[in-house]
Amino acid sequence: MADQQSPLVEMRNISVAFGGVHAVEDVTINLFPGEVVGLVGGNGAGKSTLMKVLSGAYSRDAGKILIDGKEVTIENPRDAKALGIETIYQTLALADNVDAAANVFLGRELLTRWNTLDDVAMEAAARQVIGRLNPSFKNFKTPVHSLSGGQRQAVAIGRAIHFNARVLIMDEPTAALGPAETAQVTDLVKKLSDEGIGIFLISHELRDVFDLSDRISVMKNSRLVGTVFKKDVDEDDVLGMIIGGKHPGVPEALTSGAALATEAAATA
Amino acid sequence: MVEATGSSPNTAPATGGAVRRLMRATEVDTRLLGMVGALAILWIGFHIMSDGLFLTPRNLWNLSVQTSSVAIMATGMVLVIVARHIDLSVGSLMAFVGMIMGTVQVNLLPQLVGFDFPLTWVITLLIGMALGAAIGAFQGYIIAYLGIPAFIVTLGGLLVWRGAAWWVASGQTIAPLDSTFRIVGGAPNTSIGATASWIVAALACVGIVLGILGGRRQRRKFNFPLRPIWAEIVLGAIGIAAVLGGVGIANSYGWPKGLVRQYAQANNIPEPDFIATGIAVPVLIALVVAIVMTFLSTRTRFGRYVFAIGGNPEAAELGGIATRWVTLKIFVLMGILVTISASIQTARLNAATNALGTLQELYVIAAAVIGGASFAGGIGTVPGAILGALVMQSLQSGMVLMGIDAPLQNIVIGSVLVLAVGLDTLYRRQSD
Numbered sequence: 001m002a003d004q005q006s007p008l009v010e011m012r013n014i015s016v017a018f019g020g021v022h023a024v025e026d027v028t029i030n031l032f033p034g035e036v037v038g039l040v041g042g043n044g045a046g047k048s049t050l051m052k053v054l055s056g057a058y059s060r061d062a063g064k065i066l067i068d069g070k071e072v073t074i075e076n077p078r079d080a081k082a083l084g085i086e087t088i089y090q091t092l093a094l095a096d097n098v099d100a101a102a103n104v105f106l107g108r109e110l111l112t113r114w115n116t117l118d119d120v121a122m123e124a125a126a127r128q129v130i131g132r133l134n135p136s137f138k139n140f141k142t143p144v145h146s147l148s149g150g151q152r153q154a155v156a157i158g159r160a161i162h163f164n165a166r167v168l169i170m171d172e173p174t175a176a177l178g179p180a181e182t183a184q185v186t187d188l189v190k191k192l193s194d195e196g197i198g199i200f201l202i203s204h205e206l207r208d209v210f211d212l213s214d215r216i217s218v219m220k221n222s223r224l225v226g227t228v229f230k231k232d233v234d235e236d237d238v239l240g241m242i243i244g245g246k247h248p249g250v251p252e253a254l255t256s257g258a259a260l261a262t263e264a265a266a267t268a
Numbered sequence: 269m270v271e272a273t274g275s276s277p278n279t280a281p282a283t284g285g286a287v288r289r290l291m292r293a294t295e296v297d298t299r300l301l302g303m304v305g306a307l308a309i310l311w312i313g314f315h316i317m318s319d320g321l322f323l324t325p326r327n328l329w330n331l332s333v334q335t336s337s338v339a340i341m342a343t344g345m346v347l348v349i350v351a352r353h354i355d356l357s358v359g360s361l362m363a364f365v366g367m368i369m370g371t372v373q374v375n376l377l378p379q380l381v382g383f384d385f386p387l388t389w390v391i392t393l394l395i396g397m398a399l400g401a402a403i404g405a406f407q408g409y410i411i412a413y414l415g416i417p418a419f420i421v422t423l424g425g426l427l428v429w430r431g432a433a434w435w436v437a438s439g440q441t442i443a444p445l446d447s448t449f450r451i452v453g454g455a456p457n458t459s460i461g462a463t464a465s466w467i468v469a470a471l472a473c474v475g476i477v478l479g480i481l482g483g484r485r486q487r488r489k490f491n492f493p494l495r496p497i498w499a500e501i502v503l504g505a506i507g508i509a510a511v512l513g514g515v516g517i518a519n520s521y522g523w524p525k526g527l528v529r530q531y532a533q534a535n536n537i538p539e540p541d542f543i544a545t546g547i548a549v550p551v552l553i554a555l556v557v558a559i560v561m562t563f564l565s566t567r568t569r570f571g572r573y574v575f576a577i578g579g580n581p582e583a584a585e586l587g588g589i590a591t592r593w594v595t596l597k598i599f600v601l602m603g604i605l606v607t608i609s610a611s612i613q614t615a616r617l618n619a620a621t622n623a624l625g626t627l628q629e630l631y632v633i634a635a636a637v638i639g640g641a642s643f644a645g646g647i648g649t650v651p652g653a654i655l656g657a658l659v660m661q662s663l664q665s666g667m668v669l670m671g672i673d674a675p676l677q678n679i680v681i682g683s684v685l686v687l688a689v690g691l692d693t694l695y696r697r698q699s700d
Contacts, residue, residue: 077588095583097646107587107588116567
């Protein structure tokens with residue numbers, strides 16, 4: 001195991017304020033390839049805001065972002081996507097009046113050799129990627145506003161995974177889903193992290209977080225309470241961090257690459 | 269609206285009868301079809317009530333010329349409205365650009381290069397286009413990058429450009445215009461004539477057939493279900509019949525007697541009985557604009573982005589679309605289209621006046637909205653906007669033929685606007 005392995009993503013001392021309100025204050029987290037980091041906290045704790053900084057939707061007031069150890073500029077969603085950072089937003093952020101294929105390729109349309117939209121090729125690719133998530137998906141010609149919650153989710157996920165993401169941000173990816181679809185998403189998260197994609201997972205479902213994450217970062221009142229290895233804690237410990245802001249006293253897991261590699265070797 | 273293709277095993281029971289089966293198989297936009305139906309009823313109604321004056325080659329030819337200017341601007345306005353904006357400045361902008369183009373060809377260029385310089389019209393048009401695009405970019409910049417609502421910016425523009433139009437020549441009318449430039453205005457004797465019109469028709473028919481074949485080949489490449497052959501043939505036949513019928517009508521309208529006499533005297537030939545006008549130049553321009561704008565809005569990234577922004581601006585931005593840049597481009601496009609219409613109208617009047625285009629913004633917006641554009645954003649089509657312009661102009665022309673007074677004309681047009689949008693809202697609520 002390469003002990004000089006550097007984190008895929010490092011967000012250092014990030015602060016975001018809206019007017020006078022501090023939404024995120026001095027938060028530092030990181031993510032390694034093939035790892036799932038659960039990001040949890042109460043409503044308004046700042047999780048989504050922090051992730052929107054990474055996905056380019058919000059700009060930060062302080063702090064820096066490093067990808068592969070190099071500082072990067074992320075000023076808008078296009079910058080983030082160019083770096084391989086894909087996001088599944090809680091609101092899904094779909095263009096409601098166009099069809100599934102148009103949404104999957106929104107901003108990155110396939111073109112024919114005359115520079116016109118290659119709708120047929122996009123539909124073919126969309127059928128493939130969405131079919132992977134939801135084999136019964138059929139409505140490729142209808143605007144997505146007329147789709148069910150699960151189908152819309154499949155479109156949003158399909159959009160995020162079609163472009164060979166390196167970092168995937170999933171903000172409440174199963175909130176709108178039934179049990180069967182939730183299981184599909186769970187499988188997908190495991191498969192993607194096996195492929196080496198780093199995943200930030202925001203969820204209110206502690207069970208999902210424990211099921212999927214390697215590490216868990218907890219936020220409360222815009223600040224980071226701490227980051228812990230899943231194996232060191234139980235749900236009560238994490239609840240204590242979320243509600244009481246109380247660190248359970250286990251080793252801090254916001255580690256350097258070397259420490260994480262050792263950790264991985266120890267658990268292997 | 270557009271039915272799902274055969275990709276899903278058709279869930280609806282096959283009880284709909286032949287008409288519904290035809291509509292499903294051809295994937296025709298039922299809304300657009302409804303508008304064509306409404307237009308047909310309107311035309312037949314006016315024909316009966318005007319004692320057979322409406323559906324004549326002469327009236328239809330005039331109708332096509334009168335519609336072209338509003339139709340051209342409506343194709344841009346529909347994109348403005350789809351993107352959740354509005355442009356109230358088009359009428360005033362038309363006057364300002366028209367005045368500048370008038371000044372350039374009447375006062376400026378003759379001093380520099382003399383009268384009857386062959387490129388006067390080209391230079392004039394290029395300057396006009398550049399000015400229209402620049403003003404569109406200016407307004408678009410304020411709207412997109414400074415975040416001031418389009419309603420306010422273009423309301424300001426409505427006052428500013430009308431005032432500026434007066435300022436260009438202190439309110440004087442500029443006339444007469446360059447003789448070549450006047451061709452875009454569309455007089456019978458500068459229309460393209462019978463032969464060229466048939467050539468245009470033939471090209472259009474070839475285009476329809478190639479379009480259908482190309483679509484089939486593309487879908488077959490990916491093994492997607494194809495429309496039934498008979499549906500393709502029906503669609504193609506309707507398209508070709510419409511093209512041939514339209515050109516046939518244009519060609520059966522002859523030059524007015526006075527023009528024929530002048531022509532015969534000028535060329536020293538015996539006076540012919542009939543000279544076919546063919547397609548008028550502004551109509552030809554409008555057709556080209558319609559094709560280009562339909563292509564832009566349905567086949568290019570730009571068009572896709574306009575609709576995505578209209579459907580959900582925030583999602584479009586998060587999806588990686590440079591929404592502000594796209595918004596700016598929409599207004600640039602609108603400025604260019606306004607210039608085209610300004611050229612047509614000044615050329616038609618053979619004069620540039622500072623009153624040109626008064627209230628045109630309302631007709632243009634009405635055309636786009638009657639054509640199905642929704643202020644909620646994300647919905648609208650270019651062909652719909654053109655049909656909307658045709659409906660508005662048909663109403664006006666029909667009422668003139670019936671001898672209805674101008675105040676009552678306005679009352680009718682205003683009511684029709686509200687009624688059309690009301691019906692559309694009902695239709696959408698039902699089909700959702």
